[in-house]
Amino acid sequence: MRNMITVAVVAASLVLGHTPIDAQRAVPANRTAGFANRAPGTELRAPRSFRTNAEATYPGDPADSLYRAARSAMNRSEYGRAAELFRQVTDRFPKSAYAGDALYWQGFALYRRGSNNGDLENAVKALELQGERYPKASTRSDAQALLVRIRGELARRGDEGSGRRIAQDAGRATARCPADDDDDDMRIAALNALQQMDSDQALPILREVLDRRDACSVALRRKAVFLVAQTNTEAGGELLVKVIGSDPDAEVRRQAVFWLSEVPGERAVTVLDSILRNTRDTDIQEKAVFALSQHESSRARVLLRGIAESGNITEELRSRAIFAIGHHSGTREDGVFLRSLYPRLTSERLRETLIQSVAQIESADVRAWLLSLVSNDEQPLEVRKKALFWAGQNVTAVSDLINLYEELSDQEMREQLIWVLSDRKETKATDKLIDIARNDKNRESRKKAIFWLGQQNDPRVKKLLLEIINQ
Structure with a gap:
């Protein structure tokens, strides 16, 4: 009672x-x-x-x-x-x-x-x-x-x-089946209310809900999966594992995989590893990769790296793993791993994802590596432009970007750098754009610099534009 x-x-x-x-x-x-x-x-x-x-x-x-x-x-x-x-x-x-x-x-x-x-x-x-x-x-x-x-x-x-x-x-309130988002249904509201209870009290009730198989219980089971994960207990994790293996509704199973990231302990990581090895459901695989990226276990990091470098896994899953390593973990060791992985990748998409991922890791090694890609004429142009973009997102000192302008011989790369400089807030970046607009030998470079300067509210820019107009 x-x-x-x-x-x-x-x-x-x-x-x-x-x-x-x-x-x-x-x-x-x-x-x-x-x-x-x-x-x-x-x-x-x-x-x-x-x-x-x-x-x-x-x-x-x-x-x-x-x-x-x-x-x-x-x-x-x-x-x-x-x-x-x-x-x-x-x-x-x-x-x-x-x-x-x-x-x-x-x-x-x-x-x-x-x-x-x-x-x-x-x-x-x-x-x-x-x-x-x-x-x-x-x-x-x-x-x-x-x-x-x-x-x-x-x-x-x-x-x-x-x-x-x-x-x-x-x-x-049993005349109709609740929808997933029907929080006005008293049964959904009662499930929501379980958040106010101790997990020892809530889990038995949630277990009963998840054991149901009647048509009206699907929305309740989907809601219950989320609530089980929020108990943040190993018992909750075991219940999610049971759901993954037995629930007849695909979306309930997918949500159970997704929320395993909230469950502590190595058991959840082992289950996620097994899912990635044995399931052919791409949506569940993607949720498993995400769950690994959110899990605090060091073994989860190891598994993500294995996915990232595996040639037997779809490009989509590898891309998600590569993305997660830099965005959700981002340690110095992750940076070392990603940089070592780069030359082994043959897909331009994976390379671009890796560049974005590694740019999330703050270190001098990362900054130097990104600039080395920018300067490497043997790399595909789009890859170099991607590296330059991410190097410019406050990862690299503006003085290094300014020095890079003179080193670049490719016109497209120079125009990319002009755009990158226009996005920086430092006075030195604006100074360089003004210099390009006035003195660069390439007409297209001058036009690009003038265009991007026109987006700035700087008195020096107004003066420059008047000079050009009055020539």
Whole structure:
């Protein structure tokens, strides 16, 4: 019963106000052992899913002035005063056009004050009264949403009856199958709510969900896979491994592979290695490579390097592994490996990916290597241009780029360097472009320099352009 109420309580909170879970978002750094708890004091934040601004729209109504006074008190955050005035609207003017909505705003004001259970219980009474007397009120759907939220808060404070009511409401929501993004479905919301529980409590529930095979459970299983990974436990990892081997839905299996990156220990790495060796599903293979790139295990780094240099793996997978080595790890040893791999690559695409990857690693060796590629006439032109681009992304000192201009004999490479210099913020880079625009012997180089200088807001550039115009 305790677990059921816990799930129901937080399900109410999530289904009515919190941002739906994005399965690709980054996991908070403090989530190292079980789910992160909600920060104290956030339970009574005004949800975005029901109205928070009481508008006065019936100026000729006998309750208009009283309603406006209540509205003003609400806007000043005087919630107790506002609740009392909204109550008077309904009591004194039960046939007013404002009467039904006033009950909603009375409940909302009490909810916002929420200093004790009495406020919340009175809010429930006001909202229930609206349903009985004014079922067609314009705020009725907002009131229903707020009612579930308040009951959830009461249950969180120990009111078992409120928790049981929410659980019963959730159990009745079985008429249709939820979609993957249907966070308004109570079953999806209940799964979301498991994040508020300790992993020891959550995993048995998630295991039951993942064991289901009925048609309506597919979206639930996909959501459950993500939540299992967020427990960050070895038990969660074993559950994901089971899903990978047995779930009939391909997307559930793919998501389980993807989220193995969040599971600590070598078992996850071993499973990912096995997947890459044995599966022919390219999407699963790509997710396995990504999971390896995110895993903290040193063995995962070794496996990525093996994929990068293997001639028996598709170019796409090799490209992803090469990309990941520099972007997600980026150690000095990774830089040494990538530079040693470069001459063994025959694919221009893989070479360009490697250049981008190695450029993410900050070291003098990387800068020197990139410039050596730029200066090497035996390398393909596009590869040299790619190396120059990445060398210019604040990896290489601007003085080295300026010196390089005189060394380059190929016109396309010079024009590439002019573009690279235009993207640098240093004064020296602008000085060099001005010099090229004024003095370079090649007309195309001068035109390129003038074009890129025209994109800058520099007084010296304006002066140069005037000089050229007035020639």
